[in-house]
Amino acid sequence: MALKIVKGSIDRMFDKNLQDLVRGIRNHKEDEAKYISTCIDEIKQELKQDNIAVKANAVCKLTYLQMLGYDVSWAAFNIVEVMSSSKFTYKVSCSQLQLQSVDAVLITTIINSVSLPLVTQDLSSPNQYDTGVALTGLSCFVTPDLARDLASDIMTLMSHTKPYIRKKAVLIMYKVFLKYPESLRPAFPRLKEKLEDPDPGVQSAAVNVICELARRNPKNYLSLAPLFFKLMTSSTNNWVLIKIIKLFGALTPLEPRLGKKLIEPLTNLIHRALDLLYGMVSKKNLMEIVKKLMLHVDKAEGTTYRDELLTKIIDICSQSNYQYITNFEWYISILVELTRLEGTRHGHLIASQMLDVAIRVKAIRVFAVAQMATLLDNGHLLTGNMQRNGICEVLYAAAWICGEFSEHLEDPMQTLEAMLRPKVATLPGHIQAVYVQNAAKLFATVLRKQEGTTDSLAAQETSQLLIDRLPLFVQSANLEVQERASCILQLVKYIQKLQQKEVEVAEEVTALFAGELNPVAPKAQKKVPVPDGLDLDAWINEPPSESESEDEKPKAIFTKEEPKHTRPRHTEVDEKELARRREARKQEQANNPFYIKTSPSSQKVYQDQPGVEHIPVVQIDLSVPLKVPGMPMSDQYLKLEEERRQKERSERKKKEKKKKREKHGRGRRADSGPESEEDITPAHHVDIVTEEMPEVCWVLLQWPLTDNEKLPVRTHRPAEAVKSPVEAGNGESATPEPKKKKEKKKDKERKVDLSSLTVYLTLFFSHIVYDVQGNLQDGSQVVVSVIFENKTDHFLKSMEFNVLDSLNSKLQRPEGSSPHDGLAVPFQLPPGVSNEARFVFSVQSIVMPQKLKGTLTFIVKTEDASTHEKLDFKLHFTCTSYLITTPCYSDAYAKLLESGELKSSSLKLEGVIMPFHHLLARICFHHHFSVVERIDSCASMYSRSIQGHHVCLLVKTVSTQRVPCLEWMSSILESTR
């Protein structure tokens, strides 16, 4: 026997080992098949020997041959035999033989009968690597029989002390489940445990297996969602995260609530990815990447995420001074595309990019100007929703670019018109200011063109256009707009005078805006050496007094005023200047066809007020820097600008040593004016007149949807029918807003039963009725009376009424309160009691309908406890609610129509089935019209707005279909219905 072994070993020395085989095959490239067949013969000989080492060597070689694609199934029995040896190496090589592919039934039988005990023996081996190899091998040839027989063993291994074994056991369990599904149920609790295994390897294996299982039947794994959620938020292993997200992908369709939960962690992941993008871009791939991001922007559902994408796009493009942008036309187009986003908060970011690119990249200006002109032309699309006005900031940039680089405009006249549309008056003040200023620049350009063509009439018409339109801005509540508009208006009037004398003025007008504004690098100041003898730290003048330094606190947007003694002189000039303007304005208003008699108030305001200190000024919105054209808005540009200013200032200081101060006076005055404290009063004080408010019109207040399902929900259905807040919420969102007319039909007493409310359980709150009253004397105020009725059985107190102000409409709050404070309702409501509270709103423009969101908070006192509750609602100011029923005689009516001052539009209503006289009555009643004349099924009607706009309405029934056709003419340009 011993001899035999020695002989075997000697033989072995001459045998080929695996290395030799591989080398041999490589050396016989021409006759590989022949060489391999001799090798196989040798292997067959080796397998016949008793020496297990020789056999193992043969099996090793077989594994290689099998890998190359040769059939080795004939050796299956030997392989299993070698496998049963106690030597690790052999087992490893055997496990690599992929027996599962051997299709003979014989082999399966062999495996089942022979390998089972062997494998089982290995499974319980004290050496973890033995067991590991057995498991690896097993994973390749699990049959249903093996799975059944080994399931319980493997399950035990899942709780092995060594993580190495545990993870393999977990993975192989998946194979077992597939072949022997009955094992899933008993093994599942243990598998679930493994999700929280301390070893990350085991954990990830368990995640893999469960994800695979869940993909096949997600429903069964819903209960694991919280566990996976925890893993997702805690795990740092990206491999595992990807799997879990995949799993959630399968689970969310089954459980919609999961989607909400996932938003936060997923967006975190996405942000990480977006951050990577930032570093990834190059000149080559930038456009591609941004294109992809734009697709995501289009698809994105949440505004926050969309905004995030938007800022990322801009960040990526603008990084290191637009280093990666090769085509700025493309970038401008991207920015223009981004303006189509509704409800974004980043309008100013886009605007600053537009400005920056247009200013710094000269070659792009022609293109940029063309794009901006289109934007201005379609400005109304951007201002559609004033409550979320973020995007209208881009109009700021558009107006400035069109004005500053107006020489590139194709049709400056059209752009000029677009800038002076009455709708512009609904934009935020700082934007209007830019509009006005740039309209003047455009005017200069247009004049030059028109005078060039010897068409002096056209030039005069242009001046007339400005003279017609600018008064709208002169009336603006925003001081900046007012100031610029009145200044320019006077200028244009003067120009017109000159034009009438046939004097060419274009050259001089253009000179007003001559010169180019140059960008300055943020660090430019550092490069300027400090001249000898200049001590930047020394005071030039005495430090300003305390009160003045306070004045300057509200952010140094304007150049800080240092010399104290120049101040009184400035105010003096201010006063004179303002007095002059006031005069001009008064004249304006007197001549203004839009002003008519309805607003004596504005004149009154000025008369009543003694000094310049009391001139009301709209609070300057500091989040957007300012009204100086060309000033970039984002923070970085603010800095840049500050730096530039600093430079200017230091230059000025230098000059000051030589020059007289008066020379600087004017410039200073303009800068320092708006900052002084007495000038700044809250915006809503601007136009308030404390006269009696005559009853004017009625409007509906509707309870809106609540954002949060847990909050009390309004519903049109009777409250009793509402089972739970959640259900009510769903039902609510499905209910379309009823048509205004129908709603009005319902409530003959002008009380709207819209608000049966559920407060959690079946606690019924109040029934609310309200109306809106305009103020004839003051076209800018309405009073909303709200009747609160407590329909609950509980005492309600501490009610606070709050409305989210829009740009156009603001709730009047007591002085000193912030624009977010609510107003206390001045009474408490015992059960069943109703009471009325009035709230004053200031309204800038009445030519557009308004919806204001608001909240009512209150405390419900029950026997044993009190809860704080909240109700969301919407106030709806329709345009017709600003109308006052005013009788009109037919001759006056005809004159009005002939005057040509009215703009007209028409509208066809279908599906109205009520008799014509009912319709008329309804229009009169609900929309405050009066019938001027009626002939058969045709009637002309008249009404006037609180600001004195005439509204003429022609109602006709188109005979064949009996469809009333409304034609209406109004001095209000924008039709609002």
Add this chain to the structure above:
Amino acid sequence: MMRFMLLFSRQGKLRLQKWYTATAERDKKKMVRELMQVVLARKPKMCSFLEWRDLKIVYKRYASLYFCCAVEEQDNELITLEVIHRFVELLDKYFGSVCELDIIFNFEKAYFILDEFLMGGEIQDTSKKSVLKAIEQADLLQEVCDVHLGLL
């Protein structure tokens, strides 16, 4: 789940194959041949993912060697690409700047590394450290065996 993984050279020589589902030998050969043709015909700039039969093929070329995985439709291609890369990293760490010849002559090691990394078509351990540790331990065992064998 990964169905199979193939390693082949630019010349179309198969260097390693691992199947995670039972497939008949004949079908295997056919699939390997077909897939090699498809992948080798692709230009370097082309996408690393392609749809083939009912599977997704994810491949990546490292020097002269193509690593090619077939995954099911619902699987993530990117993670598969990561799997390939992680496998290459493991090989690289084990062999020390791995080359094709390492895999040719030590194919059983390559198999073993793969087995420690993937099991039954699933990732077994994502940690390079723990995979390499397992391989080292197994190597030690094997050396002990070899020494023992040499004594015979």
